[in-house]
Amino acid sequence: MGIMGYLRERMGTILAFFIGFALLAFIVSEVVRSGGSFFRDDNNELAVVNGEKVPYDEFNKKLEQNTAQFKQAGQTISPQITSYIQETTWNQYLSQLLLKKEIEKVGLVVGGDESSSMVNGNTPDPQIARQFADPQTGQFDRNRLNQFLSYLQSGKADVTQKQAWKDFLGQLIEAKMASKYMALVTSGLYVNSLDTKDDYEAKNKLVNFKYATLDYSSIPDAKVTLTDDDYNTYYNAHKGEFKNPQDLRSFEYVSFNAAPSKEDSVALKADADKLAEKFKASDNDSLFVQINSETKTPIAFQKKGALEPKLDSLMFNAAKGFTYGPYVSNGSYKIAKLTDIKTTFDSVKTRHILINPAAEGGIDKAIAKADSLKKLIQGGKSFADLAATFSVDKGSGSKGGDIPAFDVNGAMGGGQGQITPEYTNAAYKANKGDLVVVTSQFGVHLIQIEDQKGSVKVVKVAIVDKPISASSKTQTVAYSKAQAFLGNLTKNNFDAEIKKEGLKKSVAQDFTGVAAGLPGLDNAREVVRWAYKAEKGDITDKVFTVGDQYIVTRLSEIKPKGILALDLVKKQIEPAVRNDVKAKQLSEKFQAALNGSSTIDQVAQKAGSKVVPVQNIVFANPVIPGASIEYKVIGSVFGSQPNKLSKPVNGQTGVYVYVVDGFTNPPALSNNVREKQQISQVLLQRSEGQILDALKDNANVKDNRAKLL
Template identity: 65%
Template sequence: MGIMGFLRERMGKILAFFIGLALLAFIVGEVVRSGGSFFRDDRNLLGEVGGEKVAYDEYNKRYEQNTAQFKQQSGQANLTPQIVAYVQENTWNTVISQMILNKEVDKLGLVVGDDETKSMISGNNPDQQIVQAFGNPQTGKVDMNKLNTFLTNLNASKADDPLRQQWRDFTTQLIESKLSQKYVAIVTNGLYVNSLDAKDDYTAKNKLANFKYVSLDYASVPDNKITVTDADYQSYYDEHKTEFKAAQELRTFNYVSFNASPSKADSAAIKQQAEKVATEFKASSNDSLFVQINSETKMPLVYLHKGRLEPKLDSVMFNASKGFMYGPYLSGSSYKIAKLVDTRVEPDSVKARHILIDDKSIGLDKAMAKADSLKKLIEGGKSFADLANLYSVDKNSAVKGGDLGTFGRGAMIPVFDDAVFEAKKGDLKIVASQFGVHLFQVEDQKGSSKVVKVALVDVPLKSSSATQTAAYSKAQAFLGTLTKENFDATAKKEGLQLKTASDVTGIAASFPGVESGRDIVKWAFGAEKGDFSDKVYITGDQYIVAHLTEVKPKGQLSLDAVKKQIESLVKNKVKGKQLVDKLQGALNGSSTIDQVAQKAGSKVVPLQNIVFANPVIPGSSAEYKVIGTVFGSQPNKLSKPVEGQQGVFVFSVDSFINPAALTNAVREKDQLGQALLQRAEPQLFDALKDKANVKDYRAKFL
């Protein structure tokens, strides 16, 4: 009864304990299955630098800024997977380098004060980026009037004006760059090149060696004439262990691809469809609307000079009449139909200026009215430049009096292009675009030539659903027969070509044979060695099934991980032992290099004027060990066998020609010092990066 009473009294607490334990087990189980952490939310953790977290959202913000900047500078609206990967990698390196630098800067107490920041912008020695942005092309110096006008307009702008944030970002970059310069200067100021260094470098570049050699190539020994043991692999690995370090985790997988590219029947059907579109296009009275509705690529209708169209069109459109139709014709992976909309003669280039009025805040009607008022003021004698400084929201041109410079067609947006190139010299006109309302004036025109406006409709050559289904079914059937052990054998049995993606990084966007392979790479970095893909991956016209064959972790790689990589080198090492013995036998009793050649069944090759700094044997390759040994030898003596890159060598030095004595080491020291400085900064950050213990989790995000 005592026990029952005890249980009754404490049953509530006991139940609460077990329910809580069950809930904890459930939550932990869910976390484990989802790959998260109960105690630390790592869903936003992109990496770590010395224990400091790299947040995904902060990285992504900077990545989007860099992407927008790249698109603006390159003029590319859509980026390829390779360009995306390039921008991602650059953004990552910038982020972690800045974090590493910040830690070092804080340790040393380095700062950039307000006065120093001001000096970088408007001082006697402004930052180079300020010179580029506000410089006078004639003088190469900052135009202070331009800079001061910009700063005045900036201070007068609204608090939420995007230009204010852009300027804050710009000045932050200037400060970060200055801190980096200071830190690097602390290190590089301690670098020194002495006179002995200069003399050694001068000698290495100018001392000449004349010698004769005999060689036996590794290729002269067939692979079936040697036996390579585990001890040979181990010996080579131990000698070169420092070379086998991976900066990041790498993975290798085999894959097979099932082709779903358009069949002949698909191509015929698409051509028939394109012919129907061509008939409708010919009858269309609104070509621009027709293109927007029917074309896969929505290209605006713009005037183009000769040479700007693809060759097939360029050769016919400039001699055709308005309304002329061309196509359907096959171009790349599309059938295209072209229609000549208009032709005219216009200037090759114009010089113009404008005042841009924001229509988003006041509405289009009021913006047009404001532009008209400004037009009347200018026609009445007011300065265009002064009004541009006061009223234009395009601050980049406003500080130059609205000047847009001289430009050809295509440099501006189409609606502005058309208006400017239709106008005459001196005209003041108003046109609205997606950026606002422009009041512009044409200041000059140069040249003249014929331009054409061509409407182009493309009908992509795509696989039919039947073709895609057939390819997918084959891939799915193959996937259904796989186990961890039979991938290669099954592929061979099915007559499929086995392809390999070797040493793929976690953020790779592509791999050999596949341009858009990001999803497959993400799978590979979430799989275990031996796994085959969890589904059929579709990329373009390829249906892919993959098999993860190797995982190379970051850091020191094991012998097993590099065994295939070093196979040919180990074989050469084993062959080298045979060739060394053969040449050593030829050396016994020989007093000249000719006798060695005769006994070894080879020939003597004479070389003249070889320098230590360029250790290349003409007609062969770089032979560092051989040339290094030559410059450490005595003339007229037969060397011992030397194992080189391509084979085993025996040589005899005829003579050395020493350069004139180095009387003034200043130039040599300067050259060496400059080379040392160029290497210092990247090597410095590489060393800091290694020390910072950077952890990269991007494979699960990007």
């Protein structure tokens, strides 16, 4: 009774303990399963490289900078471009991190005198020279540099400008140390006389030979049975070829199409027809576009060739007010209206001073600063000097604010990039010599119009677009089918259910953890994240929406980083293994034909082949005319004696037997020094990339990008 009384009294405490313990166990199990930590915040850990953490926010700053550069160049940021920028930024970051460690190991430094010389020395760093070049001559202008350094020390420079200069110098020093490290490693490269002789002969020594071949295709695939020994033999002989540089995933999926139906398109066309009548009658086209168009594109003057081809010829031959459409373009119904026509300059030349609102304390203060600079220039101050001092666009600032000439569409000559619409419109509205202040996505610009050239007809076309999208009914039907299919799945019946429902299975193969788009799946980032959390054979617990498709997925393969196991490459190597088996049979056939034969013609006749003569082949270009690249065959040829029948050689497309007619040796090498220099130059060009590749291969990298990007 004592025990029962004790339990009654303490039951609340005991229950609370066990419930709390169960909850803690649940949380811990979830954390372990997801790879996180209960006691620390590792959501910011993008990767760990040789024990050093890579913070996500630090990497993301570089990623945003690179993305901004793409946008500034007028590049549309698609999922594929996003993936490319992420991978490029990662490789840059990883290379810098690994180089930094190597530099620390060997004790390389840039001393105070050296860093000072990079800025103030007789031959400043090339980047300093470029930043402070005379805009007229392109030559380094020391006065510009001294003016800028004096400004920084005068107390007039703000914290942002000082930090930007400090960061710039830090990058120069990092680059200097990296170049020292590369020089240290590449100084060990040496080309000797034997290297030059071998290279010269490989490019110039000629061989004439005759060959007979038995193609692998002469044996039907169906007559070849592959055994485990066949696969193992090939795999073990080529193991080094199956090194996987990074973790890869593959999944199978079934897609349920939610694209607009014929009925959807008809209904949308009827709505677009009504909208076209209203647009035609509108007397405020800009407001009409803003209210009714999916894409709120500013209405701006454009020259011929800038409009899509369907509109270009129409609008440049129509009268003001002409309305065209609805027509289909890029998945939308569009209606276009010619709102204005005029003749303007073919190109405008400007220079600018760019002010960062964030550094000035807001847009109003940035505009006020631009107005102050405008008054200084009107009072006689040098625009170029003020640009070098105050512009946050250091690329143009070091050139006096100079911007390449651009047309009415903002396109700079020679494909140098794109000017923002706000900047372009302001420049085309002003007169030559005017100073204007305008705000764009990059900040506040003080623009001076330097020149306006040529004459060109331009049109202003307002466009209303309505995407051809699926109705809710179409989407619901497709989603319901996908959900019903998912509901019937178990881990083992994926293929059976596909067959039962008469569906088609697709495969997304060998993608990385940072892939944004996959073949047939343009924006598949969510699915990729799932794939890198799932185990082989797992089926998704939800229907994914990818574009106008609903998909149900099953993780079919995981290829870890490193040498891949045979079962992961078995399907990939099957054609090569089959050719190896065929090669044995064809080699035996040739070997039988060689017995008792003294000429290549006799061998070919016995084997049922024909003799093909080949002339003037060089070792450096191992191509058999009319056949293919045959490294092994050509290598054997150059190692053979003339007039001697070869043994069978397994090539890329078949088995060969050959006889060398003779070699033609090139003239003696007359300029050994020049040949050495050429080979050395090639080695140096390759060396930097190969050094970085070697560092990456040897690095211990835990990569979390699949989870965080």
